[in-house]
Amino acid sequence: xxxxxxxxxxxxxxxGQEVTLRCKPISGHDYLFWYRQTMMRGLELLIYxxxxxxxxxxxxxxxxxxxxxxxxxxxTLKIQPSEPRDSAVYFCASSAYRGLGNTIYFGEGSWxxxx
Amino acid sequence: xxxxxxxxxxxxxxxxxAVTLDCTYDTSDPSYGLFWYKQPSSGEMIFLIYQGSYDxxxxxxxxxxxxxxxxxxSANLVISASQLGDSAMYFCAMREGQEGGxxxxxxxxxxxxxxxxx
Numbered sequence: 001x002x003x004x005x006x007x008x009x010x011x012x013x014x015x016g017q018e019v020t021l022r023c024k025p026i027s028g029h030d031y032l033f034w035y036r037q038t039m040m041r042g043l044e045l046l047i048y049x050x051x052x053x054x055x056x057x058x059x060x061x062x063x064x065x066x067x068x069x070x071x072x073x074x075x076t077l078k079i080q081p082s083e084p085r086d087s088a089v090y091f092c093a094s095s096a097y098r099g100l101g102n103t104i105y106f107g108e109g110s111w112x113x114x115x
Numbered sequence: 116x117x118x119x120x121x122x123x124x125x126x127x128x129x130x131x132x133a134v135t136l137d138c139t140y141d142t143s144d145p146s147y148g149l150f151w152y153k154q155p156s157s158g159e160m161i162f163l164i165y166q167g168s169y170d171x172x173x174x175x176x177x178x179x180x181x182x183x184x185x186x187x188x189s190a191n192l193v194i195s196a197s198q199l200g201d202s203a204m205y206f207c208a209m210r211e212g213q214e215g216g217x218x219x220x221x222x223x224x225x226x227x228x229x230x231x232x233x
Contacts, residue, residue, distance in 0.1 A: 033220055043206065043223040055219070089158060095219075100148035100210055101167055104221055106160035 002026070004107035006092050012113045018080040021110045023092030024073055033104060034067055034077050035091040043091075049075065050098075082114045118142065119207050119224035127230050134194040136227050138207030141188065146212025149190040150221060151181065154204040163205075166190055168212075202231045 005024040013019055025032045033048040047057040052069045060067070064083070069075040079086055093106040120139045128134045140149065151163040166174045166181045174181045182191040194201055208221040 031219055035220075042225045045220040045222075048220050050219070091160060093160075098219055100146060100212060101165055102210075102219075103150070103162050103165065105162065106152075108157075108159045111158070 006107035021077040025094030029094035033093040037089040121224035125228040136192040150208040
């Protein structure tokens with residue numbers, strides 16, 4: 001079975017440019033999460049969706065960040081304009097249902113460098 | 116206050132020895148779930164094991180077991196007979212129950228970098 005698929009795997013961009021990260025969750029999963037990982041802050045939840053609807057975006061750092069999920073099989077995380085401090089690994093993850101024991105499955109991550 | 120604390124930034128262990136990675140957590144919710152993930156140098160996050168707060172027995176998955184001590188609020192990961200391929204970052208994570216307003220996502224600790232030496 002295909003896991004969570006993210007693209008691009010690596011991106012280097014210049015400060016001020018727009019960055020779009022893409023994610024395809026596991027088929028049949030109702031929840032989609034975007035996490036960011038940095039050395040300083042570790043893994044942080046940015047936003048998550050249930051059935052394509054954003055539920056909690058309190059982790060989104062600022063208005064430069066936006067996320068959409070137009071359908072059950074696709075989500076984007078956009079940064080506009082990008083800044084060097086946005087350099088991080090961005091993970092998309094999905095899970096099947098709500099519940100304590102519900103496992104979240106991660107993609108391989110998108111490694112973003114803003115220079 | 117940190118919800119998940121992993122006090123060992125790094126550990127060196129001889130191959131074939133057992134390893135215990137520490138994790139303590141902080142919640143007032145009686146209902147919660149605890150997870151461990153492995154992140155090898157390639158970067159992906161791999162789910163290892165889950166323990167629910169109401170589970171009577173410690174969770175086990177192959178060479179992985181979770182030493183759950185509820186009163187101490189600790190959920191240590193034990194890896195038996197370590198292998199070179201176990202070298203990775205290990206993250207403890209928690210999901211709090213909905214009664215306490217817990218979200219659907221996981222809160223992660225800072226991780227422990229485990230290095231298995233031959």
